[in-house]
Amino acid sequence: xxxxxxxxxxxxxxxxxxxxxxxxxxxxxxxxxxxxxxxxxxxxxxxxxxxxxxxxxxxxxxxxxxxxxxxxxxxxxxxxxxxxxxxxxxxxxxxxxxxxxxxxxxxxxxxxxxxxxxxxxxxxxxxxxxxxxxxxxxxxxxxxxxxxxxxxxxxxxxxxxxxxxxxxxxxxxxxxxxxxxxxxxxxxxxx
Numbered sequence: 001x002x003x004x005x006x007x008x009x010x011x012x013x014x015x016x017x018x019x020x021x022x023x024x025x026x027x028x029x030x031x032x033x034x035x036x037x038x039x040x041x042x043x044x045x046x047x048x049x050x051x052x053x054x055x056x057x058x059x060x061x062x063x064x065x066x067x068x069x070x071x072x073x074x075x076x077x078x079x080x081x082x083x084x085x086x087x088x089x090x091x092x093x094x095x096x097x098x099x100x101x102x103x104x105x106x107x108x109x110x111x112x113x114x115x116x117x118x119x120x121x122x123x124x125x126x127x128x129x130x131x132x133x134x135x136x137x138x139x140x141x142x143x144x145x146x147x148x149x150x151x152x153x154x155x156x157x158x159x160x161x162x163x164x165x166x167x168x169x170x171x172x173x174x175x176x177x178x179x180x181x182x183x184x185x186x187x188x189x190x191x
Contacts, residue, residue, distance in 0.1 A: 016112045019067040034095035042126045065092045078105040091123045120173045127168045141170035
């Protein structure tokens with residue numbers, strides 16, 4: 001463990017702040033280190049090394065993704081992007097340095113970003129990334145149906161067909177912290 005960082009970083013003073021242009025290399029480092037968890041888990045045809053090249057990160061920022069980071073003693077521990085898509089907000093590229101995972105960094109970043117909007121928040125992730133799905137479910141996000149997932153990914157993300165096939169979308173209405181549930185198809189009861 002690096003000197004000066006307690007084992008329980010949640011007890012330490014951490015700053016959540018908007019990332020700057022000068023931190024692109026650090027953002028990429030965090031994304032590409034943490035994304036190693038996907039290797040051998042997501043379909044081989046979706047894995048690339050580096051997972052996110054600089055040109056892709058620049059494109060995401062140019063497309064409206066705003067990155068926020070949790071900093072401790074001048075070091076970014078994790079990053080999470082938010083993209084306003086009009087009627088919804090998207091959580092994009094949420095990654096924590098592997099050494100600081102499972103210590104509340106992602107949860108605090110998510111809570112901070114949720115506090116910035118009253119819109120429904122959508123998160124897309126790999127269907128095989130069960131740890132990511134469980135993380136969002138623990139924070140009140142609900143998996144949408146396959147039909148809704150396909151519609152949302154086509155409407156709000158720019159991803160290839162193969163990624164749509166291998167992804168899931170989770171949703172949370174932040175205003176009342178719940179997502180209204182549609183009756184399942186075939187359910188004829190009136191609500």
